[in-house]
Amino acid sequence: MEEGLKEKTGKPLEYWVEILKQTKLEKHMQMVKFLKENHGFTHGFANMVALKAREAGAGDFSTEDLILNQYKGKEHLRPIGEKIIELAKSFGNDVEVAPKKANVSLRRKKQFALVQPPTKTRIDLGLKFKDKPFEGRLEKSGPFGTMCSHGVQITSIDQVDDELINLLKLAYLEA
Numbered sequence: 001m002e003e004g005l006k007e008k009t010g011k012p013l014e015y016w017v018e019i020l021k022q023t024k025l026e027k028h029m030q031m032v033k034f035l036k037e038n039h040g041f042t043h044g045f046a047n048m049v050a051l052k053a054r055e056a057g058a059g060d061f062s063t064e065d066l067i068l069n070q071y072k073g074k075e076h077l078r079p080i081g082e083k084i085i086e087l088a089k090s091f092g093n094d095v096e097v098a099p100k101k102a103n104v105s106l107r108r109k110k111q112f113a114l115v116q117p118p119t120k121t122r123i124d125l126g127l128k129f130k131d132k133p134f135e136g137r138l139e140k141s142g143p144f145g146t147m148c149s150h151g152v153q154i155t156s157i158d159q160v161d162d163e164l165i166n167l168l169k170l171a172y173l174e175a
Contacts, residue, residue, distance in 0.1 A: 020053040066099040112175035127171040
């Protein structure tokens with residue numbers, strides 16, 4: 001998408017992130033609206049630039065700081081999240097691991113999974129599938145909204161089993 005943004009606007013992502021920083025806007029949808037109304041962006045490009053600007057602004061946090069904050073008070077869940085991320089990375093050298101404030105995005109050409117510890121008792125794994133029924137462990141995406149189509153709740157490292165690995169791999173292959 002970054003290449004497409006540069007083709008469409010003639011400017012790289014960093015330029016647009018800086019434009020948003022200068023506006024002092026903080027809310028995501030305000031940023032999206034600004035880019036659409038003032039610079040003729042499509043929703044997809046505006047959304048991507050707003051996300052990147054918020055990451056940059058959220059952040060003068062290091063990757064490690066972001067992950068530490070996600071697991072504050074729920075450190076016992078971190079090995080589950082780390083195992084999922086390591087498995088995803090083993091699928092190919094094209095896997096990008098992008099920690100955010102509340103979750104870790106796993107991307108290839110596009111996002112295929114999100115790892116998030118929303119409570120002290122579980123990890124939510126969001127998966128993006130084109131057309132897969134909700135059955136067995138696969139539930140509706142819930143808190144992930146449109147970022148993922150399906151979700152799996154994981155409460156122990158034992159649940160990172162062959163079935164879960166296969167689901168994660170399938171999402172990777174579809175991305």
